[in-house]
Amino acid sequence: MEAIFDDLSYALREPRTDVWGSVRAFALDLAFKLVGGLAIGLGIAIGYALAG
DSSP states (O other), rough: HHHHHHHHHHHHHOOOOOOOOOHHHHHHHHHHHHHHHHHHHHHHHHHHHOOO
């Protein structure tokens, strides 16, 4: 039982910070924007090809 309280006190003394969290969020946002732009560009290209 004391080990649980020791682990809790250690976690409260030194909380871990997610350093890569903001980098991961930025990379995912950029990836989604690139994929979305590619999908829109392909849609326009196919539309132009079908139109004429």
